[in-house]
Amino acid sequence: MKKTLILFLIPVSGITVWAQQQPDFRPLRYNDDFSYLRNDSARNSYEKIKYIAIGKSENYFASVGGEARWQYIRTINNKWGNESDASGGYLLSRYLFHTDIHLGLFSVFGQFQSSLAHGMPAPSPIDENTADIHQVFLNISLINSESIRFYTRIGRQEILYGSQRLIGVREGPNSRHAVDGFRVVLEKKDFQADIFYTHPVANVPGSFNDKFNDNARLWGGYTVINDIKVLNHVDVYYLGIWKSKTILDNVSGKELRHTVGFRIWKNKTSWKYDVEAAYQLGKLGKNTISAWTISGNVNYRFENIKSTPVVGLKTEIISGDKNPHDSKTETFNPLYPRGAYFGLVALIGPANLYDFHPSIELALTKNLNLGIDYDIFWRWSKNDGLYAPNMQLLYSGVxxxxxxxxxxxxxxxAYNPIPYLSFTLEGAWFNAGTFIKEAGRGKDYFYTALTATFKF
Known part of the structure; x- marks a missing residue:
């Protein structure tokens, strides 16, 4: 481990000196843009791998990049003491490497992923997926001008929408999430419309065996309208999902679920907000679906105070099933959300609960930030259970x-000495409430993690 870490850290000092312009690594690495290097004849060694000319045309080029992440985690009382190996420490590591080739109106993106778990008893496929082709897709630009872009993307790819409440890339867990399918996207200055049809990839233990998944489908449309008076930004969406088998507390079977929703948000100036609401309908087994959620996230940055504190408040209401004996299912399905949905720890998923979540962030120095948050959880319905982020039932509520x-x-x-390197030290304490004490052993859960991430 030490040798591996040293090998990755050795080039960091060189990159710091080499880079003439600080890179902007995007959440979706296929959106990285190093085209500003095309006319730079004095590119240094690092910049030469970020923009590799192919022939004489400026629209023919390639770029390579990657990421290495090491995360040591120690826990006490996993699943609030209900697991036999409820405490211990383990090391997770994730390696990503990608190549992006542009040939005029066509581009090809490929990304390799390796996720390893050391010392972790019975790791899940998300914790350990030894080696696989995480992304490989063809992008065809049908229109590519300064005012409008219209393109289609076909193959295995990452997708995310909005704040990743419903569809995200699962950045927090050890393996990121991808889908097989196609997207058609129209982008203008203040408008983006996106339609897609996909099969979510199911991670399988081993190497190069994450095959096409016939057991789940995800499709829909997502529209973003920017710079609207008063509202600022508005998202409107429809998302459909089909699964061959879904198991909830009160019902199981084939699932066909439709989600319609909207999001109003603002991410600039001192005041920021994000308000979202969604309704779901469809069929699960023999039951009809009628589920919903409302969420709000508001924060304010005090620019003229030392450490520029950011004070925030989140709250959500997420429906659960009220009557296990009727023919209606009211449990909300969060589809494919980001991993650590509530704070630092991926313990609870957004179904059948409501919460109150204040937070504060402080910029201690230019590169060092401190964040503190406190979340209070209740079940929405007494007749429904508690779910994990992947909708696995943790405890029945019956x-x-x-x-x-x-x-x-x-x-x-969080410490970010340079754009390529970051360190985080995290800790969490989950104080078990009356429901967890009635449903299980009810011990308090403790979590600590030290993470180092290197990107290039």
Whole structure:
């Protein structure tokens, strides 16, 4: 491990000196843009791999990049003490390498992913997926001008929409998420419309065996309208999902679910906000679906105070099933959300709950930030259970009157000495509430993690 870390850190000092313009690494690495290097005849060694000319045309070029992440995690009382190996420490590592080739109106993107778990008992396929082709797709630009872009993308690819409440890339867990399918996208200055049809990739233990998934389909349309008076930005979307088998607390079977929703948001100036609402309908087994969620996230940055504190408040109401004996299912399905949905720890998923979540962030120095958040959880319905982020049932709610799930206190320290390198130290304490104590052993859960990430 030490040798591997040293090999990755050796070039960092060189990159710091080499880079004439700081890179902007995007959440989706196929959106990285190093075209500003095309007319730079004095490119240094690092910049030469970020923009590799192919022939004489400026529209023919290639770029390579990647990421290495090491994360040591130590926990006490996994699943609030209900697991036999409820405590211990382990090391997760993730390696990504990509090549992006542009040939005029066509481009090809490929990315390799390796996710390893060291010392972790019985790792899931998300924790350990030894080696696989994570992304490989063809992008065809049908229109590519300064005012409008219209393109289609076919193959295995990452997708994310909005704040990743419903569709994300699962950045927090050890393996990121991708889908097989196609997208058609229209982009203008203040408008983007996106339609897609995909099969979500299911990670399988081993190497190069994440095959096409016939057991799940994900499709829909997502539209973003920018710079609207008063509202600023508005997202409107429809998302459809089909699964061959879904298991909830009160029902199981084939699932066909439709989600319609909107999001109003603002991400500039001192005041920022994000308000979203969605409704779901469809069929699960023999039951009809009627589920919903409303969420709000508001924060304010105090620019004229030392450490420029950012004070935030999030709250969500997410429906659960009220009556296990009727023919209606009211449990909300979050589809494919980001991993650590509530704070630092990926314990609870957004289904059948409501919460109150204040937070504060402080810029201690230019490169060092401190974040503290406190989340309070309750079950929305007494007749539905508690779910993980992947909608696995953690505890059934049948016959349990307690609704208070518990509280989660999280503290995170992030250090970014250069754009290529970051370190985070995180800790969390989940104080088990009455529901968890009635449903299981009810011990408090403790989590610490030290993470180092290198990107190039």
């Amino acid at each position: 016959g349990i009157n307690g609704t208070f799930i518990g509280t989660q206190l999280g503290v995170g320290l």
